[in-house]
Amino acid sequence: MGIIDRLKDREMTIRPMRPEDVENVREVGQIAWSDLAMQDIGRRFRYPKRSEKLIHSYMTTEPEGCLVAELDGKIVGSAFCHVWGGVGWIGPLEVHPNHQNAGVGRALLSACERYLEGRGCQVIGLETMAHMPKHVHFYLSSGYTPTTVVLILEKVVRGSEVPTHFVEEVPASKLPSVLGTIADLSRRLSPSLDLTVEARKAVEGRLGSLFVAKREGAVIGFAVLHTYQKDEEARFSSIKALVTDPELDDKDVFDALLERCEQASLSAGKDHVLLRLSAGSPQLYLHLLGRGYSLRAVNVRMVKKGVYEERGTHHMTSWAG
Numbered sequence: 001m002g003i004i005d006r007l008k009d010r011e012m013t014i015r016p017m018r019p020e021d022v023e024n025v026r027e028v029g030q031i032a033w034s035d036l037a038m039q040d041i042g043r044r045f046r047y048p049k050r051s052e053k054l055i056h057s058y059m060t061t062e063p064e065g066c067l068v069a070e071l072d073g074k075i076v077g078s079a080f081c082h083v084w085g086g087v088g089w090i091g092p093l094e095v096h097p098n099h100q101n102a103g104v105g106r107a108l109l110s111a112c113e114r115y116l117e118g119r120g121c122q123v124i125g126l127e128t129m130a131h132m133p134k135h136v137h138f139y140l141s142s143g144y145t146p147t148t149v150v151l152i153l154e155k156v157v158r159g160s161e162v163p164t165h166f167v168e169e170v171p172a173s174k175l176p177s178v179l180g181t182i183a184d185l186s187r188r189l190s191p192s193l194d195l196t197v198e199a200r201k202a203v204e205g206r207l208g209s210l211f212v213a214k215r216e217g218a219v220i221g222f223a224v225l226h227t228y229q230k231d232e233e234a235r236f237s238s239i240k241a242l243v244t245d246p247e248l249d250d251k252d253v254f255d256a257l258l259e260r261c262e263q264a265s266l267s268a269g270k271d272h273v274l275l276r277l278s279a280g281s282p283q284l285y286l287h288l289l290g291r292g293y294s295l296r297a298v299n300v301r302m303v304k305k306g307v308y309e310e311r312g313t314h315h316m317t318s319w320a321g
């Protein structure tokens with residue numbers, strides 16, 4: 001990717017991120033999100049910088065899909081692409097407030113879409129804040145269609161209630177033995193989906209933990225928990241994906257995996273668990289309220305290419321970067 005546009009007589013370049021860009025990218029992200037918080041809630045809030053570990057895991061997984069926008073040689077924005085089999089999603093995407101509303105965001109978004117097309121993704125989508133007119137306009141006018149309301153829930157975890165004896169943590173040495181089943185369960189959840197990359201990032205990239213639920217020796221569900229958060233975010237963990245066999249759609253399996261994530265979060269010194277689920281399953285939302293979760297924010301999932309649907313009720317996947 002080379003110079004793609006001229007912006008008010010200034011040269012803009014979109015190019016793959018390099019390791020030496022990471023600090024600038026983190027800084028632009030912090031400024032962009034802090035500025036957004038000011039617009040959103042009307043008061044100053046200094047967002048933490050994005051975890052270096054997380055950025056490195058994105059760059060290791062999709063080195064050509066982590067992009068920066070440069071204006072006159074200075075980084076003013078960035079975007080990250082993720083490939084889950086045939087499902088490609090984009091996030092985070094951020095532009096320095098001094099350079100917003102000049103087309104940098106759209107240039108980054110288009111570059112991400114081209115990259116995901118090139119990676120053979122049949123589905124291209126993202127998640128954004130449903131209550132921000134700019135965001136809804138930006139993505140709708142870029143050809144995205146809202147598909148799902150996404151609920152962001154949080155729980156302060158205290159202790160354990162549900163038996164989890166059939167859930168095991170997968171160490172790095174056992175990872176190869178479960179990847180095939182994770183691919184299979186992902187495909188059954190949604191035909192073009194493959195979450196093995198997230199399992200790898202959690203275990204090999206040390207972003208957190210991978211758990212599998214087994215019945216009679218067969219894996220019938222899995223969960224990916226992120227515990228990489230530190231500094232201002234140190235008390236938080238987040239569930240990246242929790243999938244149960246859609247044929248069984250078993251609430252007990254879901255609960256056992258969730259409970260195991262909560263226990264692991266506490267063991268890692270994090271008493272706040274964040275998760276994201278589709279509001280298309282009100283039963284699951286009510287169930288999670290009963291388990292001590294409360295609603296913190298609402299996003300919308302939007303898709304530009306392909307059709308993306310998930311079968312069953314007892315699962316969660318997050319397209320948030």
Ligand SMILES: CC(C)(COP(=O)(O)OP(=O)(O)OC[C@H]1O[C@@H](n2cnc3c(N)ncnc32)[C@H](O)[C@@H]1OP(=O)(O)O)[C@@H](O)C(=O)NCCC(=O)NCCS
Nearest residue numbers: 032036093094095100101102103104105106128133134137
């Ligand atoms: C969202 C973001 C990446 C967009 O980047 P950008 O460089 O400003 O985007 P562009 O200039 O290409 O496009 C912005 C569009 O929003 C429009 N816009 C700006 N303010 C708006 C408002 N209050 N309501 C509606 N539309 C608005 C602009 O007019 C432009 O649309 P147009 O091309 O049809 O005129 C940027 O605002 C950002 O970094 N925000 C903070 C981090 C964030 O929220 N990231 C996205 C998470 S999904």
